[in-house]
Amino acid sequence: MNGAIDLAVVLAYVAFVAVLGTVLGRQQKDAQDYFLADHSIPWWAACFSLVATETSALTVVSVPATAYTGDLWMLQLAAGYLLGRIAISVFLLPGYFRGEIATAYVLLERRFGQDARRLASLVFLVTRVLADAVRIFATAIPLGLITGMPVWASILSIGIFTLVYSYYGGLRAVVWVDVAQMFIYIVGGIAVLWVVLGLIPGGWGGLVQVAGDAGKLRVIHLDGGFSQANWLFTGLVGGAFLTMASHGADHLIVQRLLASPSLRDARRAIIGSAVIVIGQFALFLLIGAGLWVFYEGRTWDTPDAIFPRFTLDHLPPGVSGLVVAAILAAAMSSSLNALAAVSVHDLYVPLRGKKDEAHLLGVGKRFTLLWGVVMIAVSLAFQLIAKGTPLVVIALQIASFTYGGLLGGFLLGLISKRADGRDAVTGMGVAVAGMTLLWALQQFGAIPKVVDTLWFALLGSAITVAVGEASARMRGSRGVMVAG
16 A cells, blocks of 8 residues: 555544444443443434445455456355355344344243353354454465555454454444444445456446356356355345354354344344445456456455456555555455354353443453454464464355354244253254364365365254254153153
């Protein structure tokens, strides 16, 4: 990044985030306010926050690279997201708005007891720390390329500023910063597409003609199979179950929905987020197709470098600073408040007993600080253990090991009348272990790739339900035999 204008844009963004977090933090009264913003977040703000939360630098950088090396197949996945979120709004959201719920995993305790809630909470904590540490690390690489900072300095910068506004502002600050961040990276993306079109002969018409003739604008892939991410049914079915797990059983997302005033508002937020994500995918995929036309199909050793390289070489002063701010924005949607909420309500309170809300507010802030330090440390560690590993693969797949088990726990509660807490814990445990083993065997070549990780949420859910129900039936049979 060169020039005082670019630097001023980035610094202005960082200062805005820090000030907003501090100002909003003054309104906090207790732990409910800190973790759920007193259920006062408008549906449209929750909607934008959901989009910003699920968007990372991998969206901004790697989605264009996907279109550059392939086509627009990821729109199939976005359509699957819409189907999954409609299912969430019908089957899962009503349970979250029956009574006062502090975290998503209270539902599991109501149905299966404390052990199921504790297991789900621990799985969430480990998964979220690893996934978001990769998210920060992945952002630090293009950020370092553009700014000239070493990767470790980029990690520290992202981590510290995210920690500051999360610590002081609580969920209210996180949501409103998310709203601002979504607009920043969308505007940044539009600016890049505008510049690309200006450099392509014929502009939009030239892009459509050249990219279309080369098959770069293809969306639907009817050919393929379970091992291919670009197969239509992988996108629609695998994507639907992936988003059901990520948006229905991951407290990072559920927390935003719980902060809505009502079930109706939460439904509008989650379905609206899917519509926006479709448009967002289309924007960054078109950028990738445009870059392919601009660079005349040049081959790159690292496709993820295409977007940052174009930013460095061809964006005018101010616009390149906006893109850097957009990459930062995509990385700085904070999960720290969700991690702290689960730590307090699912682990601390059951162990220490119910405390007053003012006390829990202080404990929540300390957990926010703790998780911020842990996440920065894990991100720094990825410099050593992730060299040579595709970042998109890591980031998309860490959660896939566990999401199915979490979603399966909720589905088991809806489907089975026999299963109790032991059955749910057994089912979720087997699913998480099984999906982790399957990923490792495929990733390291011990077995051929038989199924893409986009199917892991469906497979993990099915294993949880099947094992949980089988456990319940076996236990029932043993009971009958003993009684006889």
